[in-house]
Amino acid sequence: MSDPATGPLLPIPDEWSRFFWDGLAEGELRIQRCQQCGKYIHYPKPICRFCLSRELAGEPVSGRARLHSWTVATQAFHPFWIARLPFTLATVELEEQPGLMFLSQLVECAEDDLSAGLPLEVVFEEISSELTLPFFRPSHGSEAR
């Protein structure tokens, strides 16, 4: 157990988001998808806003994305992150669907190398024994769109 006073703030999963956190524990990025119309939905919700279907399930995604925007956090709002400043928060667009945005952190890259549209890939970071997060880094392979 990490010390709640010094560890990261842990997510409180609910019935709609549990698949997401379970997936990360198994090394997989999963996003909610409507089983009726096929649209992805993030953050997970109890209904598909595109077709109003209730048939929703978490499905694995490729982890490939494009950089939409980023910001270098120089002030933390939780004690755990103070020692880790500065870190780069980023909004990325997952390749599965236009407008499917995901908020994360960027790693393994220099600030000067960032630009809108930069191809990225997911990397799973063990933040503590209880928390693994999907961060993104510039993609190394040739899979970029």
Added chain:
Amino acid sequence: MMPGRRVAIAGVGYSTIGRNTGLSSDELMIQSTLAALDDCGMTVKDVDGLTTVGGGAIHDAWLLGIAPLSWWCTAMEAPAFVYAAHQAIAAIASGFCETVVATRIIQQQPTGKKLIEGKGKQHPMTAMFSAASGDRQFLLPFGAGSPVNWAGLLTQRHMARFGTTEEHFGHHVIAQRSHAALNEDAFFRDPLTMDDYLASRYVSKPLRLLDCDYPCDSGSAIVFTTEERARDARKPPVLVEASSLTAIRDLNFEILEEMAVTSPKVCADELWSRTDLGPKDLSTAHLYDGFSIITFQWLEALGICGLGEAGPFVAEGHTRLGGRIPVNTDGGACNVGRRHGANFCIEAVRQLRGECEARQVEDATASVFTNSFGPFCGAVLLRKP
């Protein structure tokens, strides 16, 4: 065209405003509401509606002996004060009530340091950072979740897409400060240089401390009524020419599909569709500056400058007093303190009445005030009769 009866603003007022005043939110509401009524020579007996953002309209009415109340609104999902204004306008235009006091009462929010220490528990802001549940489970564990983080993201996107520079934001901050120098009510009145701006610390790069509004205790109140009643009031009426309110998604700024152009574009288009006036008719503009990027998006959305051109437009001095269209002539919330949008309404009214003394824009005939951006926002166009 605007639906229903013609609405006007008859009175405006502030409470005592300051840092950690020790005044309760009740006291801030009482002071500002009575000041606004006094401004137009009305009393609580003239009021049959109250709208506010946060707080409690019925609670406020009872405190002031306003009864019966025919219309009220206590908004939570609201893009700052303009929401209370729009509800007041809609209620009067439709005929459901005659005179509405719209308020925004702000208790100074805790600093980031206090949030981390878990202090300031009485403030709703603290709860936002303590539990990673609901949508917050996708922000707080990642080290995100502060408004400064989404403001940094939206600022960076504008820079990445349009070539806007940090100096462009600096020009905006410097121009606003030069206006504040002419406003005795502003907290900050000393001139700023570009070096000062660039020496200001980042809170979420490229967002700097000087790009953020200044937390304080404040109460603001505005009296809306029919044009006929406003003509009988102590001060000359200011007419509501058009009003619009827009929400394009839920309030998750961090996952907006396009961060450089957001709800103000939709809202401004709707605003202009309700009037024969256009951006060229504006004498002044009062554009929310909770973060500098918000003002930039509104300059573009309203058509005051072209898409992506806010940076150069501001740098060329067009938003300064004496420029093409003076923006935030009171100094903005960065300098007069966080009044959550209400100061932009009050300053627009005062410009149109010709009450702004050293910072008065000559022959001001039409002014717009706007609040918020991203997922939701609102705008009101005011003019002289």
